[in-house]
Amino acid sequence: MKNRPFYLEGMVILLSVFFCCACMQTKQLSAPDEWKELFNGKDMNDWWVKINHHEVDDNFGKTFRVEDGMIKVRYDQYDDFNNRFAHLYYKKPFDYFHLIVEYRFTGKFHHNAPGYAIRNSGVMFHSQDPRTMYKDQDWPISVEMQFLAGLDDGKARPTGNMCSPGTDVIFEGRVDPRHCIESTSKTYPMEEWVRAEAMVYGDSLVKHIINGDTVLVYSKPQIGGGVVNNYNPSIKIDGKLLSSGYIALQAEGQEIDFRRVSIKEIPRTP
Structure with a gap:
């Protein structure tokens, strides 16, 4: 050639x-x-702790700890629970995203925690910055994807529900007055790993997915409602749409493990 x-x-x-x-x-x-692992399997350096009655980053009693490649919630260093509701926040806010959390309920329930918290946890999103919370504010103003496990009584107890500390959502065409809206998921027992996903489109649409099944859909997350106590009133502007915020793992009295927390940001359409 x-x-x-x-x-x-x-x-x-x-x-x-x-x-x-x-x-x-x-x-x-x-x-x-692309998927980003918010939990690197080794430490909590990219996270903040906020526990009721404590300042930001006071991880009282090592409530949150990393062991065996997991984030574990434990109460073995507690005496009185004293409503120490705790949240572990990733240090960056998000707006449009697909979130995956893999969890299992395990271990003990602290005997001084409120009864409703047994086998109960969750992940908060569109949360206020923990640095804007007062020391004695019990819950962050946020939307919660609630995790529950069965109580071994044969009754249905779905997981992937929506709870609304200091917030409201539109469900079935109206602002729903309930603090928690049940999903259509099945009941999962203690010690079983569950894959929970939330697809969040800013202040418009939210979908909850459990083990691959869409179990709840709602829209227009916004500040409102009750439940939250001892908050800064300048932060709680009822009716303000929540288009972004922080993601936080919850601890409210039940021991639980988290082995994966991953996120994929969703591009906005023009």
């Missing part, structure tokens, strides 16, 4: 460079679609 002219060689090189740059740009543009 005859040698190609020099200018053709140059064009081949230029085209190669062009396609290489285009591929790099495409990869950069697609980065928001």
